[in-house]
Amino acid sequence: MLKWALIFLVVALIAGIFGFFHIIVAAAAVVAKVLFFLFLILFVISLFVGRGRRSSM
Numbered sequence: 594m595l596k597w598a599l600i601f602l603v604v605a606l607i608a609g610i611f612g613f614f615h616i617i618v619a620a621a622a623v624v625a626k627v628l629f630f631l632f633l634i635l636f637v638i639s640l641f642v643g644r645g646r647r648s649s650m
Contacts, residue, residue: 595643598635605629
């Protein structure tokens with residue numbers, strides 16, 4: 594789950610860079626916002642799921 598969150602973070606950052614430099618401005622800005630919030634949601638979920646999977650060695 595954390596792997597997917599990091600992948601979405603990288604894609605969101607790339608889309609954000611395109612938006613900041615006015616390359617395909619409208620589409621990149623919308624994609625960056627959607628992916629950023631999706632990353633935040635996945636990150637929070639992975640934090641809670643990861644805490645429950647601690648091994649007892």
